[in-house]
Amino acid sequence: MKSFWLILSLLFVLLSCDQGLAPPPPERPTGIRGTVVFVSDWPPPDSVQELRVVAFQRFPFEDSAGIIAEVLAGRAFFSDTLPRFVDSATYEVLLQPPFPDTLRYVAVAWRYGPNLFGDWWVAAVYGSFSQDTVVPRKIPVIPQTVVESVDMRVDFRHLPPQPFE
């Protein structure tokens, strides 16, 4: 009987303790998500090499070299390649720490030629634009939150003003 109570007490002690340290819970992703709608006809296949959504934390850019510098410095974030010759496509741009406070320029980048570093046009911008000016809409970055409905429309016949000459 004594042994029974002892074993019961031991079990109580064993079961009442927690497990100590544990890995932190997995971090939720940080970024933006949305839909790109293609409202015009697609250009010929040989001039649509790839399409991606790209988000920059700095804007405006001084020139095309400035954009490349932003990319190389890790201050630009890309989606996966979007499907081509479709009416619409969803996308997701996930950010890696350290997170910026704000995304200041989100656009659909269209590579029309074989040059990986030079043959790019901006096909759409998140925000508004006229013939001469573009007013990108800023997106605040909330860590571990994916901002939804960052949607854009692509009209291959009417591209927004390019951020560089």
Place this chain on the structure above:
Amino acid sequence: MMKRWQWVVLVAVLSWALSLPGWAQAVVTGIVVAKQSGRPIPGATVYLEKSKRGAVTQPDGRFVIANVPAGSDVLIVRSIGYRSYRQPLQLRSGDTLRLRIVLAEATIELQKVVVAASKRVQSAQEVPVSVSVVGIQNIELRGHTQLDQVLRYVPGVYVTRDQVNIRGTSGFALGIGSRTFVLLDGFPFLAGDGGDVKFDALPLFVARQVEVIKGGGSALYGSGALGGVVNVVTASPESERPVFRFRLQGGGYSLPKYSEWQYRSSPPLFASVDLAYARRWNSWALLAAGGYDTDEGYHAFYDSRRYRAFAKVEWKSDAHQLRIIGNFASNDRADWVYWRSLRFATLPPETVDTNQRVVSDKMFGGIHWQYLLSPQIVSDLKVSLYRTAFETVANGEPVTDFQSSANSWNVEEQLTATVGNAWTVTGGFQGIWNRIGESFVGRRNQRLLAAYAQVEWQYRPWVVTAGARWDLELLDVPRSRQSELSPKLGVVYQPVDFWQWRLSLGKGFRIPTMGERFSGLRYGPFLVKENPELKPEENWSAELGTTYQWFWQDELWKVELTAFSNWLTNLVEPRLLEGAVIQFVNVERAVVRGIEASIEGWLPHRWLGLQLHVLAVDPWDLSQRRFLKYRSRWLLQSRLILPLLPAVQVEGEYRYQKKFDTVDEEVARIIPDADARVDAHVVDLRCRVDLSSWLPVPIQAVLNVSNALNYYYTEVLANLAPFRAISLQLSSTLGATP
């Protein structure tokens, strides 16, 4: 009326009749011996419960109780350190009952003889400071193969990776330096370069006991004994027949329950084997042992392999005793310190080269010649060499400059004189020469010279001890010289046999090791920068304690309460500088105060054994007005022993250690999640089965489950303590006296 002559005749006849041994009275005589060794036990109390008659055994273990009334009685025999013994007796007039009483050693060790407290053999009850003794029985039972494993179970002691912390005196110093002086059979056993303890080098398989002296011991041992002294005492062969011992141990670690920590699919395994041979031939004796263990480690790239060998030769004559000791240990282990992150806590940082390993050798040789100059004066000459060497290798080739080899020579002559019945005088000279070769501290020569004396006055119920030691350090590069004087005073008051009061006051010091002063050591991502200006740290320590022992239905109980205080100046602690550089600096002033309480004993009829120890410490940095770094303020250790059957015993141990209040906050900015730490709750379970009843050879089997809760905690920073480990151990002693 009776005439006068009739009265005379009557008285004479009665006197004659009463003087006859057979007239209504009996004699109980015999010998009391120890079960394990068969040796006589002197000083045991033998008495008869009903008739209230008794005796104390002589040095040869014999006793005589005369004039015992006839009838039934109960004989009770008690001796500290042994289980009490009861035997009903039926005594007839004129009987002379001859008995051989065998006392079994108590599993919970209550009363011990220690060497380290005063550099001579004495009862723990005569020592004015707190003493803990771990016997070989408990070392074997827990399956320990390294000293740090043993020390984790000593009351008031915890181990912070490489640092022994007795009552909060030590923090964490990257494995460099030690405020606990470590001895092997009384020989110094600290490395010459880092001044650190090589836990894996001590021959625990042949240890008789591990003595832990809590409180400053610099008055006898000099630099390094600021927080206490640990002495590993090896066994001496007693049997003239060959005695073989072996121990086989094998087991595995539990896989971590979190998938992020699972770096392999099968449990990592570990195994060890130890063998020993002992024999005495008249005046000669030999003890030889060897062992090997391998451990896959409970982290990725955390494996180790160790070899060890030990030999001791003894020669005794009437006036001389010569003891020669040789010890060797080799270790080959993977090398990383801090985790990648708490998410990947079982993996090393990505910057660690997992091909790198640390290979180390530790060699020790010592000669102890004890010579009886006269019946009152004993001379002890000790000469020893402790060589430590390590290097970092990849595929067998040295890959970095992180290497070192150091020789630590020690010569000591000690005289112990007994003057009259009350005085014991101990004095001696000691020289230590640390010669450091190519190493992370550069080539250095450090010489330590010392002289010490101690006087002990015993006048029951008082024992008063006073002593002092003077140390001189000479260093060649840079040329320097410094000296320290360490006095001490101790008083023991023992009003009755089982009640002791003790008071001690002493000064201690520690000269910073070569590692702390000149290190170019790399520890994880940190580089340790030299600080040649480091000053010796000093302390004054005081202790007031009491120990009371009593019998509860023939089972001995002990309760102990100690209050202590330690005032430290120039305490040497690591400090993080800019750019992951660490430097050892002097913390101006600190005080470590606390209380230690313990109770242990067996419940009636030995159905349950209990041990409970609590340590409460207030380690305060007076300069920065905050807790000292890497100190736990609470430590609780408990143990339950439940003998289920004569051959089966189960045990449970629980250890609680409060998490450190302060650590190096700056480290947390360099190592991911370094601040993740929790209180430690460690439960060990074990079951010991004596298979002797079923097998033709005496084999003990022990099933051990350490950290049975699989509780995840860190001992220092950013490195998980061992996971749950389940092991089976088989051990046997063949040829021993039954």
